[in-house]
Amino acid sequence: DIQMTQSPSTLSASVGDRVTITCRASQSISSWLAWYQQKSGKAPKLLIYKASSLESGVPSRFSGSGSGTEFTLTISSLQPDDFATYYCQQYNTYSATFGQGTKVEIK
């Protein structure tokens, strides 16, 4: 099974900060990686797919990069609506595995 590891687990930041979250795969997954945002009590929302493709309707301050085993999600200027938990997900094989999540908190 492919394991996904996110870092950090928690991140404290202020409005306007540039924020970067890392996701590492236990083996190469090419660019088959998605990122989600989840707010408390709500279903996850798709942000990025294929490592760097922005889902329709998602603000351009969100971007993704990476390939192989190391990936990043960047929020260029953190907005009040962005405080949430973020998950990566690999879809390299006929299965799906999520990272453990990164909670972005208000500093």
Add this chain to the structure above:
Amino acid sequence: QVQLQQSGPGLVKPSETLSLTCSVSGYSISRGYYWAWIRQPPGKGLEWIGSFYHSGSTYYNPSLKSRVTISVDTSRNQFSLNLSSVTAADTAVYYCARGRPGDGQSHYFDYWGQGTLVTVSS
């Protein structure tokens, strides 16, 4: 607009079978895409349970495979999850979701249901 609406009991007794249904509107499940179940224990991360592909194939998480069945009713445009022999460890919010294919590989999830908290307790 694609919408997924979940239904099913919020309380299941240990050793019994958890059953949930996801009704889809705005898209015919027989036309394409994967149709999946994902769960999230309270305060924890997301776990993929399994998916059904419109062609008829099903894929399950190996850790749950022996207890999981995903079935589809195309006439009602809905799909269902059965998880047998449940224990307290199966207590979670269960989500249904649409899986968008990733260029022939597996899939990621673009539309989600509202989530159903299922508690396993006597």
